[in-house]
Amino acid sequence: MPGPFVVPVHGDIELPKEVDCVVIGGGIVGASTALELAESGLRVALCEKGGIGQEQSSRNWGWIRISRRDPREIPLMAEALRIWPTLSARTGRDTGYVRAGIVFTCTSDRESEQYANWLHHLKDYQFESRMISSAQLANILPGSNLNASSALYTPADSRAEPQRATSAIAEAARERGAAILTECAVRGLEITNGEVSGVITERGFISCKSVVLAGGAWSSLFCGALGLHLPQLKVMNTVFRTTPIKKGPEHAVWAKNFAMRKCQDGGYTMASLTSSVVDIVPDSIRFIGAFFPALKSWWRSLNFRLGSRFVEEAKMATRWRMDEASPFEYCRVLDPKPSMKHPEITLSNAREAFPCFDNAKIAQRWAGYMDVTPDAIPIISAVDPIPGFYLATGFSGHGFGIGPAAGKLMADIVTGRAATVDPTDFRWSRFSDGSKITLIDSI
Template identity: 65%
Template sequence: MPGPRVDPFHGDPDLPAKVDVVVIGGGIIGTSTALELAERGVKVALCEKGGIGHEQSSRNWGWVRISRRDPREVPLMAESLRIWKGLDERLGRATGYTRAGIIFTCKDDTEYDQHERWGHNLDGYQIEHRMLSAKEFQDLVPGSNLKIKGALYTPVDGRAEPQKAAPAIAERARELGAHIFTECAVRGIETSAGAISGVVTERGTIACSSVVLAGGAWSSLFSGRFGIDFPQLKVLNTVMRTEPLEGGPEQAIWADEVAIRKRRDGGYTIASGHENVVDIVPASFRYGRAFLPALKSEWRSLSFRMGARFLDEMRIPRQWALDEASPFEYARVLDPKPSQAVRAKVLKAVRETYPVFANARIAQSWAGYIDVTPDAVPVISPVERIPGFFIATGFSGHGFGIGPAAGKLTADLVTGATPLVDPAAFRLGRFSDGSKIEIISGF
């Protein structure tokens, strides 16, 4: 079965001759950036090669969390929690957002201590969080068979519906004057005197003075065409959804074996808490050295495989003329097959861990490619060597919840406004200026 059923969005028919900013990519980062710009009176066009939200922005778990984030993301996520709280009213549409809390379980004393220490990252933010004992967890989530030491509970964390959010944001941006195009791949950028002057799309050229690349897993390929070396790889995550189920927990819950999140329709999104698949591809060798710290830190949760994806990506050209079809026009949507091995493990674990799921019916399963950076922290940054070019990508599986604030920060950088938070941690130059690339644990 193909990917999740995203709310339909129909793109505009005709390209404008000129705008102020072109946003490349119609996921939650691109649409949030377009909305912020349109609200500020900036003339913006968003170009998406496929459909709005059809790749990882609709394939993620739907968690809106500050808990267990990399500390460098915490200030931006604190702002995002504030934005999500009023987002439906701002859009005039439902995203399915609700604050139901998120629980990260701890299997032993070591994990309990790690989670407890992580909580100090929220000192000064007035964000409620607390450690639960095993009994307190059982009182909060009755019927669970999880054998744990305790858990980190953050009541202000929440959930939303990935299949609804990006289309809803795009619709509101269009109401405010943004041009939104689907099945309209951007083949490349044009410059004048070294600065951005326009983009070339498969439908024609749009003149502009700024471009935001929010292309998710495609961003490294696009950037490389213009001499920008952006280290980025992909990780495959398998997800399932159940039919409506009575008696399950309201909170989203993470454990090694399985992570669950209640859906607006009464069903649940379920996935492995730790297991992901990494396809070995040509870029794995190109960026292998940059990703060594991540491999040392995360290797237990990664299953490496060599298969057809290597040949698929080897055939993708890294250079193309702007008057010919680009690779983005031959792959409108990344729709990988879910891992059947992961799927089987997750089903077994959820039924053993939460007996209420014993008779749950799986309505659909899918997979998505998470785009990752060497330090698992996004790039939200100008590209210094091309004035007017900005990148907002590499969210490493953390992009859905942080998306609205990331869009606001990107708009700040584009317009020259005071940044929402200090963007230094997200600069592109950290991968080339000699900075030490660190994986900072989410604990």
């Protein structure tokens, strides 16, 4: 079943012989990195095995939130909230950005206390976020029947259109001089005297001094072929959009049994909070030690499945020659089959909470794979064993909202300029240097 329609970006025909930096992966993080580097005056090639923004960057909820973020991500997300309002003008294209606020409802005193305690993490930032009562919630969401005792309300939170935003950023990068190469898988790195000297793509060789891997769910496979340990697993979530309705809520809402946000056409993107699926695959066994603490915390919210995906990944090559097709060429776009059951249940739950959805119908459903790390925060880092190689991956379902700031930080690291935020928590080496991997349970 095809995923959501993405504003198409046509790839360049000519392969550049030499650039300063190759970015691997045409999702929002890769496109944002390419734009930042190109605006810094570097020659950039963005290589994507399929099409721009066709995997998780177009399949997410479209939320841009600082609320309930892991405290380690808050400085970067604060930067993202400053960048997002400028992107439509900066790219010259509509990203669908709207600052509409997000509401997280609470159904218990314990939950309300957790959210209230989280608020102190924003004390040094100029973003409004506060706890509100059930009466105040009713004023913000008139006509709703939400079963909530209180809510966390963050007016600074926003939304945008995933099917538009990444394409807009990539086109802007091209206008700044970047080469945008679609259906151009990178098979591997060329290493000379221990340092990156280029990449081998399916279309030929590109000489460069730095490479940024922003490969999402494919990053661990690419790193493994280089002999690098990158503990990362895929989590699948089903999303759907409704037909347009009248007088629906402007705010995005996270309730007990559904989440939703308004789309530009007046319909809504919705998802179930309990529909996330973890396929048991060979990497599940390989990385079980790193992920064990997370599995204990997330056990009740995940659905584990042993099926055909195990066999598919077991058959997938983990090493390949540079003159033969890589796994990235055999699967251009990850397009998992969405759940047929959860969307119907989710829409029914939304109708109970908001009678305005009584006549809404499911217009389309799709699924996507989130690239998840053991501590659920990303890697934005140099890879010390291979000078000139960098990672921007493992965004754990947060990549769309944080993507523009992640691209800026990655460009800071590549160019050696002063970092937008302290990148220490996002270093790749935290999985191998003996650091304690901390999972924030309340997020």
